[in-house]
Amino acid sequence: VRARGHFPNEQAALKCVYLAVMSLDPTGQGRARWTQRWKAALNAFDITFNGRLTVGR
Numbered sequence: 835v836r837a838r839g840h841f842p843n844e845q846a847a848l849k850c851v852y853l854a855v856m857s858l859d860p861t862g863q864g865r866a867r868w869t870q871r872w873k874a875a876l877n878a879f880d881i882t883f884n885g886r887l888t889v890g891r
Contacts, residue, residue: 844886 841847880887
């Protein structure tokens, strides 16, 4: 992915973000600790992507 310099679509970029987050804690232990900061992260994504993210995704 890094060799291309971009993602072919938004879904590919979101999948990459999801996989990166999942690789932070591959055992699943301490997952509650990671979810505490999701609200702030989702708010930042919403501002950055100008409302293109929806709750259903």
